[in-house]
Amino acid sequence: MELRQLQIFVTAAQTLNFTKAAMKLGYTQSNITSQIRRLEEELQVKLFERFGKGLRLTSEGKHFHQNAETILEQCEKAKDGLTPEVFQGVLTIGAAETLCVNRLPKILLEYRKKYPRIEIRVQTESCYQLFQLLRANSVDIALALAGNIQQPDMIVKTLYEEAMTVVISPLHPLAQQQQLEPTDLAAECLILTAEGCGYRPAVLAALANRQVKPGAIMELSSVGAIKECTACGLGIAILPKIAVQDELLRKKLIELNWLGPPLDVRTQLIYHRDKWLSPAIRAFLELCETMGK
Numbered sequence: 001m002e003l004r005q006l007q008i009f010v011t012a013a014q015t016l017n018f019t020k021a022a023m024k025l026g027y028t029q030s031n032i033t034s035q036i037r038r039l040e041e042e043l044q045v046k047l048f049e050r051f052g053k054g055l056r057l058t059s060e061g062k063h064f065h066q067n068a069e070t071i072l073e074q075c076e077k078a079k080d081g082l083t084p085e086v087f088q089g090v091l092t093i094g095a096a097e098t099l100c101v102n103r104l105p106k107i108l109l110e111y112r113k114k115y116p117r118i119e120i121r122v123q124t125e126s127c128y129q130l131f132q133l134l135r136a137n138s139v140d141i142a143l144a145l146a147g148n149i150q151q152p153d154m155i156v157k158t159l160y161e162e163a164m165t166v167v168i169s170p171l172h173p174l175a176q177q178q179q180l181e182p183t184d185l186a187a188e189c190l191i192l193t194a195e196g197c198g199y200r201p202a203v204l205a206a207l208a209n210r211q212v213k214p215g216a217i218m219e220l221s222s223v224g225a226i227k228e229c230t231a232c233g234l235g236i237a238i239l240p241k242i243a244v245q246d247e248l249l250r251k252k253l254i255e256l257n258w259l260g261p262p263l264d265v266r267t268q269l270i271y272h273r274d275k276w277l278s279p280a281i282r283a284f285l286e287l288c289e290t291m292g293k
Helices: 003-015 016-026 031-043 060-082 097-102 104-114 125-133 182-187 200-209 223-231 241-249 279-292
Strands: 046-049 052-056 089-097 118-124 141-148 154-162 164-168 189-193 216-220 235-242 254-258 265-271
Touching: 003 016, 003 031, 003 060, 016 031, 016 235, 052 060, 089 097, 089 125, 089 279, 097 104, 097 141, 097 223, 097 235, 097 241, 104 118, 104 279, 125 141, 125 265, 141 279, 154 279, 164 241, 182 235, 189 200, 189 223, 216 223, 223 235, 223 241, 235 241, 235 254, 241 254, 265 279
Parallel strands: 089 118, 089 141, 189 216, 189 235
Antiparallel strands: 046 052, 141 265, 154 265, 164 235, 164 254
């Protein structure tokens, strides 16, 4: 049984005339007659009967007519709910902690204004974990802070070039020298993000480039914790400038001019190459690219 057959039957039941039904639907009368016959054969009942020169529904036909109309109405409702112009459903975003605090809120504010019916879910993870979530289809889109991303199964778009900065406590012995050579870290504690962080490799690569090994390393998985430990004087941190702007303004941390190799870090929008892009996802991608320009 096909929806087309139900449409033909309902129209014929409304007009009680195969010729009028054919004209209304744009079919030939023979097509209408053929489809009704096939439907009756499948259902093994007579839906119409001739009464004089007219046509009328049998009792089985009347019963089937009610059900057929209900089915067609439900199909229309289902189609309306999935119309591309109607933005609804769930959008799941994976993002680095720093971006959740500093970049994502403004994007979500604009997105929410445009598409209030979409449910938004945000999951904070490391860059490495974001790739796993994308491959498992557990998130639709990811926002990562990282250097050059080479993942053949991912589509990657740069939104912002991010400045990295060296920060220390105002109480730290190096606070007065205003700049930092990579070799200065040989006698200092470097407070690092945990493995899996997108920009950690850029920091370590810059030190390796100058053949420098920090005097000690402290690893923390939270950027907030890194800032607090750095402010207490436990060591030196190299973080995205957007993550420490508030602390710099309040002079809780001091910025030193980095004299080492450039640190290539970007805010990047990522999604799986095989991901079906729903209207809600496409709208988010377009908004991110517009705001990133």
